[in-house]
Amino acid sequence: MTRIIHTFDNPQRFITGTVGVPGERTFFLQARSDQRIVSVSLEKQQVALLADRLTELLEQVARAEGIDISYFGPADLEPLDNPIQEEFRVGTLALGWNTESQQVVIEAHATSENFEDVPDLEEDSDFGPDVLRVRLTGPIASAFCSRAVAVVSAGRPPCPLCSEPLDQQGHICPRANGYLRRG
Numbered sequence: 001m002t003r004i005i006h007t008f009d010n011p012q013r014f015i016t017g018t019v020g021v022p023g024e025r026t027f028f029l030q031a032r033s034d035q036r037i038v039s040v041s042l043e044k045q046q047v048a049l050l051a052d053r054l055t056e057l058l059e060q061v062a063r064a065e066g067i068d069i070s071y072f073g074p075a076d077l078e079p080l081d082n083p084i085q086e087e088f089r090v091g092t093l094a095l096g097w098n099t100e101s102q103q104v105v106i107e108a109h110a111t112s113e114n115f116e117d118v119p120d121l122e123e124d125s126d127f128g129p130d131v132l133r134v135r136l137t138g139p140i141a142s143a144f145c146s147r148a149v150a151v152v153s154a155g156r157p158p159c160p161l162c163s164e165p166l167d168q169q170g171h172i173c174p175r176a177n178g179y180l181r182r183g
Contacts, residue, residue: 011031013030015080017030017080022165027042028086042089046090054106054141070142091112104141107134110131161175
């Protein structure tokens with residue numbers, strides 16, 4: 001089956017957000033240009049890792065190329081745009097820097113049975129998993145990271161003993177020999 005490549009060059013918005021209550025949230029990446037909106041779902045850990053690696057990449061680029069990546073605009077604190085329709089579930093994330101355009105390239109590939117099906121960054125192969133490809137300036141990518149960290153940390157508080165998330169009912173803590181800890 002021919003894959004679908006959703007490409008956004010300097011979208012009006014590229015954010016991460018959630019739907020649901022802490023402990024039952026679904027995480028999304030969402031890109032918007034004019035009336036076109038693409039939303040893909042992914043795991044909380046994928047969002048945290050993307051923000052972490054993207055921050056590292058931006059710091060490396062800033063040092064190596066002398067590019068200012070600081071973000072001076074207001075933070076995008078608005079909710080995800082409606083309608084939120086999942087195009088696919090993300091299996092693989094790819095990240096890179098395009099030196100010609102001076103932009104970050106983020107690709108979110110749909111879940112695939114075979115990791116080898118995922119093409120190289122910015123490769124427009126006819127076959128492989130669907131992909132959301134977003135190209136961003138350094139400051140916009142930096143703003144994405146700030147929001148991603150805030151969204152990930154807005155979940156359930158961690159247990160002080162094992163760092164696993166606490167439910168309102170508590171949880172069975174492995175460091176407390178299986179006793180139910182109350183939050």
